[in-house]
Amino acid sequence: MTVKDFTPIQKTEDTQIRVALKDYKNSQYVDIRQWWKPEDKDEYLPTKNGITIPVKDTLDYLNEFVEQVQMIQFALNGGESPEEDLAVNDTLGKLQDD
Numbered sequence: 001m002t003v004k005d006f007t008p009i010q011k012t013e014d015t016q017i018r019v020a021l022k023d024y025k026n027s028q029y030v031d032i033r034q035w036w037k038p039e040d041k042d043e044y045l046p047t048k049n050g051i052t053i054p055v056k057d058t059l060d061y062l063n064e065f066v067e068q069v070q071m072i073q074f075a076l077n078g079g080e081s082p083e084e085d086l087a088v089n090d091t092l093g094k095l096q097d098d
Helices: 055-076 082-097
Strands: 002-005 009-012 015-024 027-036 045-054
Antiparallel strands (some): 027 045
């Protein structure tokens, strides 16, 4: 059962990404799912494309997701490793504090 729907993110003209808080068997979950709107319908329908995460694990998963996206962005920008970039930023921060 859906407890709360959040504002949909419009991906394309007929596709949305929706985030919802759901209850199932006395536990709460965050559901992140792609929805689509068939040409012959007025409302969007859920697809199988998505993920449902227990609320208690949501921040862990999101933090891991953000780290993975940062590694991808770093690689696309020609970097060798995110750890190297973080070490440089940490060193620069310490020098600025001195």
